[in-house]
Amino acid sequence: MIISAASDYRAAARRRLPRFLFDYIDGGAGAEETLRANCADLTAIRLRQRVLRGAADVDLSTQWFGRSSTLPLLLGPVGLTGMFARRGEAQMARAAARVGVPSVLSTVSVCSLEEVAGQSAEPIWFQLYVLKDRAFMREVLERARAVGVSTLVFTVDLPTPGPRYRDAHSGLSGPNATMRRLLQAMTRPRWAWDVGLMGRPHDLGNISRYLGRRVGLEDYIGWLMANMDPSIGWADIEWIRAFWKGPMIIKGVLDAEDARDAVRFGADGLVVSNHGGRQLDGALSTARALPRIAEAVRDDLVVFADSGVRSGLDALRMLALGAKGVLLGRAAVYALAADGQAGVENVLRIFANEMRVCMTLTGAASVADVNSNILEVS
Numbered sequence: 001m002i003i004s005a006a007s008d009y010r011a012a013a014r015r016r017l018p019r020f021l022f023d024y025i026d027g028g029a030g031a032e033e034t035l036r037a038n039c040a041d042l043t044a045i046r047l048r049q050r051v052l053r054g055a056a057d058v059d060l061s062t063q064w065f066g067r068s069s070t071l072p073l074l075l076g077p078v079g080l081t082g083m084f085a086r087r088g089e090a091q092m093a094r095a096a097a098r099v100g101v102p103s104v105l106s107t108v109s110v111c112s113l114e115e116v117a118g119q120s121a122e123p124i125w126f127q128l129y130v131l132k133d134r135a136f137m138r139e140v141l142e143r144a145r146a147v148g149v150s151t152l153v154f155t156v157d158l159p160t161p162g163p164r165y166r167d168a169h170s171g172l173s174g175p176n177a178t179m180r181r182l183l184q185a186m187t188r189p190r191w192a193w194d195v196g197l198m199g200r201p202h203d204l205g206n207i208s209r210y211l212g213r214r215v216g217l218e219d220y221i222g223w224l225m226a227n228m229d230p231s232i233g234w235a236d237i238e239w240i241r242a243f244w245k246g247p248m249i250i251k252g253v254l255d256a257e258d259a260r261d262a263v264r265f266g267a268d269g270l271v272v273s274n275h276g277g278r279q280l281d282g283a284l285s286t287a288r289a290l291p292r293i294a295e296a297v298r299d300d301l302v303v304f305a306d307s308g309v310r311s312g313l314d315a316l317r318m319l320a321l322g323a324k325g326v327l328l329g330r331a332a333v334y335a336l337a338a339d340g341q342a343g344v345e346n347v348l349r350i351f352a353n354e355m356r357v358c359m360t361l362t363g364a365a366s367v368a369d370v371n372s373n374i375l376e377v378s
Helices: 008-016 019-026 033-043 088-099 113-119 134-146 165-170 177-186 189-197 205-211 217-227 234-243 256-264 286-297 312-320 330-362
Strands: 062-064 067-069 073-075 125-129 151-155 248-253 269-272 302-305 325-328
Touching: 008 019, 008 330, 019 165, 019 177, 019 330, 033 286, 033 312, 073 088, 073 330, 088 113, 088 330, 113 134, 113 205, 125 134, 134 205, 134 234, 151 234, 177 189, 234 248, 248 256, 248 302, 256 269, 256 286, 269 286, 286 302, 286 312, 312 325, 312 330, 325 330
Parallel strands: 073 325, 125 151, 151 248, 248 269, 269 302, 302 325
Antiparallel strands: 062 067
16 A cells, blocks of 8 residues: 555545445535535635745644644544544544644544543543533533543534435445445455454444443434434533633634634634534535634634645645644544554654645745735735
């Protein structure tokens, strides 16, 4: 397997994973228009190439909430990551700690908070949904605090799951889903051995621990549909803010008014995101939404971004549009599926090398120098 760019990992993941898993991570909502726009709008952004700027010693390090990161990148939360590689969330956390960047664990992870935190040499971040069962939310927040989670990422753009038609076609959901998944797994013997057999238990670790019973893959879609809360409002943010004393980030903001509300309700940061094109098909791409949100909140909180980032150049574009940090989703999971922890560490190195080259050629010596001045204005 020759890997020279982050995009090579997507092809490698497709060869290794059963179809239902590849389509789950690769797909989006509806006709996938927003999924495509995330990438297209980002790659359409032109950069100003500068010369004789003296940017020989490029510094990629940054700091959020008093903690340093070697790169302006984070491993974002992705549900079911433990199905893409054996105990995948734990491998992600170890890779992040080795490289020196944060890793964000999803509520709907295969590995529990306790397992992942115990595997990481650095404090992890935790992503939480607003759920109908507030007792679960309190319980999981208490567990997060007990294992030393440093930062809470509160996802607000999933009051109800978007229509993901690929999942029904692939066998993740729909008629005869269990049999279809089993047949697909038989065509991927390496995955079947490494994850299907040796990667057990295949359940939603955080949910199972709370309920006292196994909540497995076959229950995943049903559990989401039953527990997501369409009544979510800013009062829920107040409740979380009162309970959680550490840094809190609101994830899933696309509108400047919502961003200003996040400031008013005490958030420390926000993630400009459309859930990777997996929620409202036809919503703005992150690249288009980001500049006005960054302008609306300025330095009142820390602005992060995700969705559509497939290379170090894409990450640099997000920073130039106003983000202070960039979450990697699909790019990191493709690498995990292809080569486990080593793949994740390598994809972070690839991103870092690409960013270093781009910063040198745009005359940016540090992350603080990456702003709208490096963008070509037509």
